[in-house]
Amino acid sequence: MCAVMDSDDQTGRRTADNTTSPADTGTLKETVRGQQWYHTIELAGGLVTPGWFDTRSVAPKLPIPLSLEGKRCLDVGTFDGFWAFEMEQRGGSVLAIDVVDPPKWDWPVGSEHAVVAEVAKRTKEGNGFEIARRALGSKVERQLVSVYDLDPATLGTFDFIYVGSLLLHLRDPVRALERVRSVCTGSALIVDAVDPELSIRMPGRAIAELDGLGRPWWWRPSVRALEQMVKVGGFDQVRSTQKFRMPPGAGQPLAKLRPKLLLNPQGRIAAITRLGGDPHAAILARPRI
Numbered sequence: 001m002c003a004v005m006d007s008d009d010q011t012g013r014r015t016a017d018n019t020t021s022p023a024d025t026g027t028l029k030e031t032v033r034g035q036q037w038y039h040t041i042e043l044a045g046g047l048v049t050p051g052w053f054d055t056r057s058v059a060p061k062l063p064i065p066l067s068l069e070g071k072r073c074l075d076v077g078t079f080d081g082f083w084a085f086e087m088e089q090r091g092g093s094v095l096a097i098d099v100v101d102p103p104k105w106d107w108p109v110g111s112e113h114a115v116v117a118e119v120a121k122r123t124k125e126g127n128g129f130e131i132a133r134r135a136l137g138s139k140v141e142r143q144l145v146s147v148y149d150l151d152p153a154t155l156g157t158f159d160f161i162y163v164g165s166l167l168l169h170l171r172d173p174v175r176a177l178e179r180v181r182s183v184c185t186g187s188a189l190i191v192d193a194v195d196p197e198l199s200i201r202m203p204g205r206a207i208a209e210l211d212g213l214g215r216p217w218w219w220r221p222s223v224r225a226l227e228q229m230v231k232v233g234g235f236d237q238v239r240s241t242q243k244f245r246m247p248p249g250a251g252q253p254l255a256k257l258r259p260k261l262l263l264n265p266q267g268r269i270a271a272i273t274r275l276g277g278d279p280h281a282a283i284l285a286r287p288r289i
Contacts, residue, residue: 031131036122039082040249043135049080049128051249053165053278058246059086063239063284064162064189068092071159075140076147076180077166080128084140087162095155097145100126104146106171108212115214148172150179159186165246165280167192167229169216177233181287187238189284190230194243196272196279197265198222209265220269223281235285245277 032049040051059082065071069091075084078096088094099105102120129142145155147166161184167173180188195209199222206228208221221229223241230237248254254273272279 028131028135035124035128035131037080037128037249037251039080039128039132040251041080041082041085041132041136043132047135048250049132050251051080051082052252054247054249055082058244059083061244062189062191062242062282064090065160066090068160071186072156074155074158074161074183076150076161076163077169078129078142079126081132081138081140081142083162083164084142085132085136085138087160088138088140092160094140095158096129096140096142097147097150097155098126098129098142099146100144105216106169106218107216108214108218111214147176147179150183152183155183157183157185161186161188162191163188164191165193167226168219171212171218173219173229174233177229177235181234184287187284187286188235189282190226190235191280191282192226193220193246194223194226194279194281195220195265195269197268199224226281227283230283230285234288236288237283237285239284242282244280244282245273246280247277248273 028044029047032043032047035049037049037051038053039049040054040056041049042056043049064087067090068087071092073087073092073094075081075087075094075096078084078098081096084094084096100123102123103116107116132138133140133142143155147163147170161180163180167176167190170176177190198207198209202222202224204224205222206225208219208225210219211217223243227237227241269278
């Protein structure tokens with residue numbers, strides 16, 4: 001059922017030899033249909049997972065080296081593994097970490113048990129990663145480690161680290177970045193959601209919208225605030241911040257464009273996402289010496 005990664009294209013990325021049999025493809029299709037997906041991932045036989053986001057068009061535009069041959073890479077908060085597999089396709093030796101048990105996430109005090117249980121039911125303990133890893137014939141290793149517990153004594157260090165759409169879900173994003181810095185000997189790419197309204201109204205201020213009400217959605221910073229988080233987390237930015245939209249995938253139900261949607265910040269973000277994708281920013285940085 002696996003696709004073997006064995007050939008190189010002109011960008012230095014390895015491509016899949018999709019020789020999956022029709023019977024195996026049918027079984028995989030049923031397995032994919034029974035899983036809720038965060039990432040849109042191209043699997044064997046032309047099968048594509050219906051992700052909440054479709055990052056395929058974003059990956060070539062971000063400052064990830066075309067070749068990661070000989071590099072040890074880390075994907076922090078891997079979820080279904082799109083970015084881990086992307087780094088592997090570019091030649092990296094990749095470790096992916098995640099917390100797959102939703103009750104162990106940064107839930108705010110007072111969060112309803114029914115909500116936590118429903119999220120756990122949908123994520124199915126991170127099964128999407130294993131489904132994709134097997135279908136791709138990937139050698140990416142996944143360990144169940146929180147970003148807060150990153151330690152060079154246990155995991156070693158990494159030449160390239162990807163931290164994607166994670167900080168907004170953390171109670172303490174700066175502490176998380178400090179732990180990322182502790183295992184980074186090369187560069188880290190921090191990609192996260194930003195608030196376009198705050199970024200336009202107060203471009204020079206490190207300011208963020210705080211949620212934290214009943215769900216693990218904590219911070220949506222201005223672009224300047226995200227840059228400041230990276231700085232106080234112990235990194236030096238090595239290139240200009242890249243602003244972009246994260247395209248919705250087939251699995252994301254988009255809000256209908258109605259006037260009342262514009263009455264609150266969350267509604268305005270939903271409208272923007274509907275029109276072109278969720279506002280994000282990418283920061284390439286190195287540990288401050």
